[in-house]
Amino acid sequence: MSNDPKTLRSRHVSQVIACPPAQVYEFAANPDNLPRWASGLAQCHVERDGDTLVVDSPMGRVTVRFTPHNDLGVLDHDVTLSSGTTVNNPVRVLAHPNGSEILFTVRQIDLSDEEFDRDTATVAEDLERLRDLLER
Template sequence: MESRHVSRVIAASPQDVYEFAVAPANLPRWASGLAEADVEVKDDHLVVQSPMGEVRVRFVPRNSFGILDHDVTLPSGATVTNPLRVLAHPDGAEVVFTVRQLDLSDEEFEQDARTIAKDLDALAALLES
């Protein structure tokens, strides 16, 4: 299994990036690989219409460390853990998403990495405008 860190520097404070990224209502604005429509909050998880169908997302509790790790339960019932961090950077913040190949083909893995890079670019565009 291969892992790849996809990152993007954003000219905004780590706190601002974290607060924007963790807000469920903002997910469809920047996380196209995860949320295609409004997010429904149910108890301790989110119900999201994604490109994969309806998924359940559970983020780690809010924290002061910039950790946005989240589990995504797919329509198949399989759960994928996604490490996501907002780090301090000399130019603002750096967002780092760890993509794991798991049972994906090489092409699917490359597509996931491209989608995540595009999503991080969208996050940066929203926060830098």
């Protein structure tokens, strides 16, 4: 287990999507679309409580707060687990020669190396699902 704050790792997972950045951003920023592509976060209907989303996730019932809507492609969001731990997830939609690239930073907070590998793989699968949905 690597949860010493000095050795916590981050991994950047990205996916190129053959769509304009604004289209990727708008789809990914819509809470109603989360269950369609973000299996690591939302597995069913997303409830809204003001600016906070309440979702049933693989981690249990969690709350999610996204950064305000913006023109910069920033989809950062804080996920507060039932334990009270809040995990900040930096996400960017960037222009790419083939359309867009979505970049998600996965951080190893309170995770074993095995759990970190599993989370990273889940994010990669989710970003592939997002690509598949948008490129249809």
